Amino acid sequence: MVKVPKQVDHAARRAEIAEALTRLTATRGLEGVSLRHVAAEAGMSMGLVQHYFKTKDEMLLFAVERRSQVYEEGIKARLESGELPSTPKAILRAIMTEILPLDESGRGNWLMGVAFFIRAVSDPSFAAAYTEGVPQLFELFALLIRQGQEAGDVDKSADPMHESAILWALADSQGTNIVMKHRTPDEVLSTVDYYLDRLFGSAPAG
């Protein structure tokens, strides 16, 4: 009963489509994202896109989850490259620089996230997926700050929860600032470093 004709790497095809979607989001903005446009950007027929994603929502969900994976892998790669010390401060900085839309592909990923947020506002299933990863990142931030406190780098009077919120806000909002060209990536990074230096005193980050 197991017939396997014309074997094609499903995952690779889906990734292709997701990347076309991301590219399209970065260049044409979020309104240019239709099944037809994505297909054209990916250089395939619309029917083929439909073959790999039954609905548009399924495609968006896949692209966003893929985005999260890419972020995660990027952060791991930075930390395991050995170029950075494994201090909480360095890890936090690695996360920030990975997430922020510092280049063109980052811009696409960022706008993908915004598009997803838009959907999540009125669509419960999207909201669930959107909400999923947030507390984890939040907790991670707080954990790293607490480790900084235990190491004596972060002042005991600092509140890890509030500081996490500020850090999250910095990533969230400054990314938007870059996309809108209100601030340059350099300016944003310097503000991030300013904040981290204040929080961690003068403890080395790398």
Place this chain on the structure above:
Amino acid sequence: MVKVPKQVDHAARRAEIAEALTRLTATRGLEGVSLRHVAAEAGMSMGLVQHYFKTKDEMLLFAVERRSQVYEEGIKARLESGELPSTPKAILRAIMTEILPLDESGRGNWLMGVAFFIRAVSDPSFAAAYTEGVPQLFELFALLIRQGQEAGDVDKSADPMHESAILWALADSQGTNIVMKHRTPDEVLSTVDYYLDRLFGSAPAG
């Protein structure tokens, strides 16, 4: 040549429509915003909406500019109510609490802003209008922080530009957190106060 039949308060009508648009954005999300839906929400015919706004973009632009005015007036009202001291810290807090989507109407206004941001990504004319007010608020933040430094409340080592960026980020991102129900208004306000207390030492805010 000046014939004025059926005199109708144009501004009031446009405000009505803008409020229907905001209401619709808050409840149905940003995708429910079409000329037909706005007309239905406002309880008028679609032709009438078209009569007051030649294009959809004109309607959106009006609604967003109106939003800015409402914010501005709200902040002025708070400051002139006499319930708050005119310290930089109090003014900053007033701005934050005015902008943040703490209630249902605030939610609508917030989502309006996001919708506008989306358009601004790919539409230059929207981008211009969106970019317009940002540097001013930024400069205001920096000015107030500098005043705090001159008054001796804010540490001299604090960088007004970076601190402004953090403050802006707090407003920007935490608003989204409230809309997505990741954090409650109370939690957000406590983080704002935490930050302001840190920045202004223990100087009184009210």
Place this chain on the structure above:
DNA sequence: TCGTTTACAATGCGATCGCATCGTAATAGC
């Protein structure tokens, strides 16, 4: 080889979009 299953293309359908057009009612100046 034959049949089943998958990969992919092409097209059509109903819904909805923004916008234009047309018609009508009401009110001003002449």
Place this chain on the structure above:
DNA sequence: GCTATTACGATGCGATCGCATTGTAAACGA
């Protein structure tokens, strides 16, 4: 009263959307 102008409603048009349907080529299992 007549006319110009405005307020407002109704409808239609072309474009585009997501999605369903259909057709065809290819490749595996039997």
